[in-house]
Amino acid sequence: MTDSGRSAAVVIGKDGLAALVEVLVERGRTVIGPTARDGAIVLAELASAEQLPYGWGVELEAGHYRLRPREDGMAFAHSAGPQSWKTYLHPQRVRQWSAERGPGGEVTLRADSDPAPSYAFLGVRPCDLRAIAIQDRVLTGGTYADPAYRDRRDGAFLVVVECTDPGATCFCVSMGTGPGVGEGDDEGYDLALTEVLDDAGHRFWARAGSAEGAEVLALLPRQQGLGTVAAEATATAARESVTAAAGRMGRSMPPVSLQRLMAGSLDAKRWDDVAARCLTCGNCTMACPTCFCTTTEDVTDLTGDHAERWSTWDSCFDLDFSHLHGGPVRESARSRYRQWLTHKLGTWHDQFGSSGCVGCGRCIVWCPVGIDITEEAAALHAETWSMLESPEGGARP
Amino acid sequence: MTTPVPYEVVRWESETADTATVALRPAGAALPSFRPGQFAMLYAFGVGEIPVSVSGISRADQGLVHTIRAVGAVSGALYGLRPGTSVGVRGPFGTDWDLPAARGHDLLIVAGGIGLAPLRPVVVDALAEPDRYGRVNVLVGSRTPDELLYRAEIGHWSTATAAHVAVTVDRPDDRWTGEVGVVTALLHRARFRPHGTVAFVCGPEPMIRATARDLVHRGVPAQRIRVSLERNMRCATGHCGHCQLGPLLVCRDGPVLGWDRAEPLLATREL
The missing domain is CATH 3.40.50.80 (Nucleotide-binding domain of ferredoxin-NADP reductase (FNR) module)
Known part of the structure; x- marks a missing residue:
């Protein structure tokens, strides 16, 4: 075993997880992780690992979410909750700049300079790790980088926990985004954990994906009484449970190029069908871990000489979203649902070089009428099958 | 989002009943030079920001010319700006006519x-x-x-x-x-x-x-x-x-x- 712990198997117990939260807090980080609250697994600031949702699982279906107690006491045997990490990295409301108007009418503008918090995210699911990478490309990968996002992102320490118990609405396998992560320094995490619970006990296979991750891992107590052989056995058990999870996905996308499917479906009849059900409420866009759209809000104080510009999350389902002088470009529900889906699965590739979907299933769960993105894609595929089926169509985005 | 740079309105000319052409000059440091077809985001203090193409580029004094039609809250506020007042400008953005x-x-x-x-x-x-x-x-x-x-x-x-x-x-x-x-x-x-x-x-x-x-x-x-x-x-x-x-x-x-x-x-x- 090396000091860095990077290549060899390291096994920590629940005490190791508790120490991880302590170490991260001691290092000045705001630790955010899942906790059971208000009938859901929500993300919140954690003062201790005690707050993790030990013994809670979830029951998911289209338009349906229920917290369920688990006999086994596992901490991470639940799939995506209503929030995602964009709540912290790309917050719902951010001040962009402040402006002052002087007595002579001259205007002084000042960029917002609140220092970025130093986050540690505990319990990032592999699909959500990919979602963070997608938002990275959108918000920092082009000609212009969003400086506030970049600062929050650069300062964040990511602890991934692989998925061993996918939900009925999960389809990460068909999007190539989960349920596991790779090993090495370019996977985008600082630490990766896999929760293992069997006759040998409740423990976590841990490995570092960055220098800081290795530093933190070295500070954690290893599980007592586990020699190298037992540690390797834990790693094997972890890999097996992730492989088994891949076989238990509740849903899947049609195994074709979704980008081509979307590009060829703009006139599909299915849009009328889904528009008859869609409430255009925008819940899917709020729950989606990659949806990044924002609008702006300008405010002044009572003197009228201090003004601020804020950006807030926006949704392409909102009529005002495409407003031009004369009215919205996308007036019908049909065109707004089509915009969301064709962007997510299709034109996102053109704009940012990847799919905008990671298969987390949040949009299915949190749709009040249970519209299922995989079902809609399958229906579009069925409708346009004869036009699009070709040997080179692949499942990977 | 980048922060707007203050420009001063140095000329205001009425074009039609609801449209004016305004000439802007940097109050301090200028933005990089614009090419025809590109646009700026113009910020009316406390009201908001809209995209407006450049309708003139004054290379000598790094000035910008914009023709603004008052159709909404922001364009209305920009239309109402007169020489001596300030406007926030971001840019240049987008492709040009080449x-x-x-x-x-x-x-x-x-x-x-x-x-x-x-x-x-x-x-x-x-x-x-x-x-x-x-x-x-x-x-x-x-x-x-x-x-x-x-x-x-x-x-x-x-x-x-x-x-x-x-x-x-x-x-x-x-x-x-x-x-x-x-x-x-x-x-x-x-x-x-x-x-x-x-x-x-x-x-x-x-x-x-x-x-x-x-x-x-x-x-x-x-x-x-x-x-x-x-x-x-x-x-x-x-x-x-x-x-x-x-x-x-x-x-x-x-x-x-x-x-x-x-x-x-x-x-x-x-x-």
Whole structure:
């Protein structure tokens, strides 16, 4: 075993997880992780690992979410909750700049300079790790980088926990985004954990994906009484449970190029069908871990000489979203649902070089009428099958 | 989002009942230089920010000229700014008309309404170096005579340069003695060799579609018909998502693009 712990198997117990939260807090980080609250697994600031949702699982279906107690006491045997990490990295409301108007009418503008918090995210699911990478490309990968996002992102320490118990609405396998992560320094995490619970006990296979991750891992107590052989056995058990999870996905996308499917479906009849059900409420866009759209809000104080510009999350389902002088470009529900889906699965590739979907299933769960993105894609595929089926169509985005 | 840079309004000229041309000069450090066709985000203090193409570029004093039609809260506030007041400016953003690439070609500049504003610096630059281009045609459409922009300047282009300049209105008044009808009706008298022409088209989307289709029909290659599109924009830096048009982010991939790319996108209703 090396000091860095990077290549060899390291096994920590629940005490190791508790120490991880302590170490991260001691290092000045705001630790955010899942906790059971208000009938859901929500993300919140954690003062201790005690707050993790030990013994809670979830029951998911289209338009349906229920917290369920688990006999086994596992901490991470639940799939995506209503929030995602964009709540912290790309917050719902951010001040962009402040402006002052002087007595002579001259205007002084000042960029917002609140220092970025130093986050540690505990319990990032592999699909959500990919979602963070997608938002990275959108918000920092082009000609212009969003400086506030970049600062929050650069300062964040990511602890991934692989998925061993996918939900009925999960389809990460068909999007190539989960349920596991790779090993090495370019996977985008600082630490990766896999929760293992069997006759040998409740423990976590841990490995570092960055220098800081290795530093933190070295500070954690290893599980007592586990020699190298037992540690390797834990790693094997972890890999097996992730492989088994891949076989238990509740849903899947049609195994074709979704980008081509979307590009060829703009006139599909299915849009009328889904528009008859869609409430255009925008819940899917709020729950989606990659949806990044924002609008702006300008405010002044009572003197009228201090003004601020804020950006807030926006949704392409909102009529005002495409407003031009004369009215919205996308007036019908049909065109707004089509915009969301064709962007997510299709034109996102053109704009940012990847799919905008990671298969987390949040949009299915949190749709009040249970519209299922995989079902809609399958229906579009069925409708346009004869036009699009070709040997080179692949499942990977 | 970048922070706007303060510019001072140094000139305000009324164009029509609801449109004015304002000249801006940097109050401190200037933004990088703009090219014709690119746009700025103009911030009216406390009210908001909108994208506005440059209608003039003053290279000598790093100034910018914008023609603003008061149609909403922000454009109304910008229209109301007078010399001595401040405005926040971000930019330059987007693609430009790329006039230098049209060297050696006939130029066909077709504008509808406020669409003449982003084309004005193309006309100015082309007429400043007439030897670089073939025949220069400027075709302008306006709803009414009163809504015609840059009247004196159009008169100058028409009488003092070699350009072919034609103006038409949809709804003439009693004093109007010129052409009546849509701007495409001016094409048949323009002087251009279809295969050796670069067209620059800006105006309302139906006007752009009608003009570009007519030009394609006359043999101008679609990729040499450059059009400027308008979409809702909040950031201009590719992060807000509002200006999507199918695969394009208009703030980044536009506003100026070839008709070969724009045509299929504009052909899909509500895209």
